[in-house]
Amino acid sequence: MTTHPTAPLLVIGNGPAAHQILDRLRHFGCEDPVTVLGAEDTPAYHRALLTSALDGSLPVEAMELPPPPGDTTIRTGVCAVRIDRLRRRVHTADGDVFPYARLILATGATPLLPDLPGLRTPDGSPAAGVAVLRTLADCARLTDPAVVAARTPVTILGAGSLGVEAAFALALKNRPVTLVHPRPWPMDHLLDAAAGALVRDRLTAAGVELVAGSPATAYTPATADAPGTLTLADGSAVPADTLLLCTGVLPETGLARTAGLAVRTGILVDDCMRTDDPLIHALGDCAEHRGSRGGSLASGWAQAEALARHLASGARGVAPARRVLRPRIAGPGLVVLGIPGAAPCDETITLNDPANGRYARLELTGEHITAAVLLGFDRAIATTTELYVHDAPVPRDRLSLLLGRAPRLAKAGSAEVTAETVICLCNNVTHHDLTQAWHAGAHGLAELADATRATTGCGGCARQVESICTALASTSAAASGS
């Protein structure tokens, strides 16, 4: 057992939120030494990229976050087990003691194991064959080369965004995937039936077998004699030697709870990300701020920004991160902005184009987007997301927004050529100038260039000048022939 020197700032957790607070603290000029205790053995990495590791597009080591700036000590593989608030100390599983002046809890969340017979062994740990997808280690198990090479089937329980994303990622690696969902279509908490049907079609096209509409009732792990099976309420049984649970996460609040901090679903924090102990802060997936737990990377980052500001300068207040869900799916993209259907709005614009696999729903209040779902409109996804994130007004022409095109005014890019149309931008030569020069005897490209300087800049208008020339010649011939 070692008692370490007192850390001015001690952080429990080494995920993206912890990493962000380190970065932002330095940004705002805080130079205090920081100690980080990370339970995982690996350096901090991007959890958002886990499915890229799952589909093999990124090697695991490429997901590591850059080393934090400044005087920071990172201790990986160190599991904090108790906070002694009285003595301001954190005890670890190894018996080490880390005194702190200020403590930040960034303990994240853990996968939620549903209450399903057979999922757990008697000691409460997951049964054989049951997998989750939260850490690099989880990912490594699912992408073990032997498993990938054998094309071992995977059954995923839960077609929320993680389940859908994991299904696409595994399918991309040619793994047989069955996606089981209790409700009639994937992501039903965010998508209506029409959008859900399109995602279902997309899954099917990617080779994912979707079993939707019936809740699971029991799991039977594989034995030497029988394959693992997931039993559904409708009586059917889905083979599931490997069962990947994508059934949500729970804030990791154990440490805080034992330490007597106020906890509801997450650790309760105020606008300074402070718990009810003024020396202890919490942020990221483990925290609950004003009744909502963020659960997204963006909200974790926004909280890190707020806490760093607060610690550096005493500022208060969290800029609320707007909710943007952009699951990675095969083919044209999907975005869910806010929570569609959750709140009344002034205006709803829906465009359903199932033949082309496209769907859009915009919920507007005034000129502002309060929620939206877009599937298959790649350009509009980008524009709409930007408008939503910045709470900017939508274009007058809603359809042009969805189609991702600027409405054309006569002057911009119009095919209509008038006498005043500038043909040669480089030398500011209009159609009228060229016509006049032609009538004055400049009947070829070279002569027109001499007379008007058209085509002598970038040369890009040569073809157009030539066709004007031809048109004038034929008009003139027709006139003289009549």
Added chain:
Amino acid sequence: MSDRTRPGAARDGDAGTVRTHCPYCALQCGTLLSRGDAAGGAEVRPDPEFPVNSGGLCQKGWTAPALLTTPDRIRTPMVRDSGGTLRPTDWDTALDTVAAGLTRIRAEHGPDAVGVFGGGGLTNEKAYLLGKFARLALGTSQIDYNGRFCMSSAAAAGNAAFGLDRGLPFPVTDLAAADVILLAGANPAETMPPLMRHLSAAQLIVIDPRRTPTAARAALHLQPRPGTDLALALGLMHILVVDGHTDRAYVERRTTGFEAAWKRAASWWPERVEKVTGVPVSDQREAVRMLAAAGRAYVLTGRGAEQHSKGTDTVAAFINIALALGLPGREGGGYGCLTGQGNGQGGREHGQKADQLPGYRMITDPVARAHVAGVWGVDPEVIPGPGRSAYELLSALGTDTGPRALLVFGANPVVSAPRADRVAECLSSLDLLVVADFVPSETARMADVVLPVTQWAEEEGTMTNLEGRILRRRRLLDPPPGARSDLAVLHDLAIRLGDRPERYPTEPRAVFEELGRASRGGPADYSGIGYDRLDAGETLHWPCPRTADGEPAHPGTPRLFLDGFAHADGRARFAEVEHRPPAEEAHAEHPLYATTGRVLAQYQSGAQTRRVPQLAAAAPEAHVEVHPDTAARAGLTEGGHARVSSARGTTLARVRLDPTLRADTVFLPFHFPGAGRANLLTNDALDPRSRMPEFKVCAVRIEPAELEFPESDAGSDDIEDGRFDGDGFDGDGFERDGFERDGFEGHGFADDDAADVVLASASGRGPGPAPLQDARP
């Protein structure tokens, strides 16, 4: 020596024709310049043999001879009298006044109380001699130049990556064979049109918040939110690595720092980049796919990527892309910067930059100081250390710690510097402002002493174009009797300041020879180049070191880095860069972004091009481009008037609707003076390394302005004309036309009286009186 026997005479034997270059941008289009019919005038033709423009010329180039006969050419020195009026005088009086003022200020406040502000349009000879003059005759560290506002971010990033900064490390003509060219924040179709001749074969990927004429020609146009180019570059890097397009062998063999750079780019997955930049994931992927599939690909940056408080990091992120693809240092690929000003390349190499000595040497490097001191015949200790960067210099003027006198050569910072109102205030608080120019620029009008100098067709010299090729500028015409060359001005001043006359040659050839010696062994080594080689028609790109006697001359270096990069280990450096938001983000009071730039028919501060009638007709006045939705919300209509405001100031402009623009962004060209200066808005936040101001993004609000626009043939000078009843130009100077020190402020520009508030316009159009016309002696 007459023009017809001059080595640079056109080969067709055309009497009185010289082979020279356009006076404007860094493309330095080759031209054949002949005496015109008009007295003192000239006629220009594109030089079909010069490969850069290959017979092309834009409207600016075609009309450049009009500058030679501009009615308000300054033809005599002027000194402001005790009543605050600029009055014509003779050269001795003007130079004595300057020397006396400088001597007094230096004696009272020390040598750094005198500052020098140069320009990227000065010839190599002028830039070199100006730097030497500042360090020796004035003994000041306070010298910088407007190139800081041009490509300094690319220079900083290029030096860091490659160990050397030459805008294009390959000839422009190489681009003609490209399959794909990524243009990040560059609009050559307007800013250097003949360059497009080399870009017609390639598929273009254009990154620009505006749908510019260049973007309109692109195979793919990425239209990011202003201030987010760095995130986009990191995102493209992310995709190219994840999709396996990294040239691993190249990265391994020719670079260092990939891992650290990747760790930053790893955080910028396409969906996150989309959310920050507004560029669709599918377009990001398409851009990378095009670049990766190209046999010959180039990544080029322009001001759009560079003029940010994170410009250096932004350029570095684009260089990272080029390096990951294995492009730089290979024939048929690479990274380059499209330098803006005429001698933007040479101007940054010869010692008018605060931290540099000739040959692109660092002023803090003892070896460099010893070498240059040797050429100058002084003790290295005599050479001052690094001084303030351009904006820091301008904004320090007249303050307790800043210079009290400033000499300006070839620049018009009242229009071109960020936060222009503050810069004008600083200039007006000086004890002595001296401006050498050939037209009464807005800055010249504020001066205590105006020194009339020669212009392009009246002088000899060299320019270094955007591809690092050294070009001869040749004299066709005699300057007006009252004008002197900048070299002569420096010589004459140096003598009056007690320095040795032989240190400041007035013959360009002699200055160039000395410049060559001073640059010898430096990164930009010109020592093997002489006027004779250039006049013989040789194509010489630096470095071109002098070879030993008896050895064949060095052929120059058209393509850099083929054998290795200029760092000691021969490897290029990836940069570990991270995105950050612009210094000022849109917010409730200023909900839009303003971005500034150029239009085809004007050049830089417009001091020259606004005086060319055809150009003034094509682009007569300040305008603001606005998306129709944004205009409708703000109550603006096409052709109406708008007041655009930022935290720093307000500018007035004519509204142009553009449905292709982002609705959150307005665009203003910066060429116009007075109340139409776009730089009244711009943010003076500086890049920490290049000290580049954030010209390309600031938060603004836009609203209708209740103004009467002048009739189309009115101009700002006519305003003065009108204000002073047209009788102010009666032969003896400027006393009536408001060129008082405070006259700049008092021209009604800042006046709330609507009758006086008129939009700044191009001047010199039409037959109306030009205010300085009658100032001729």
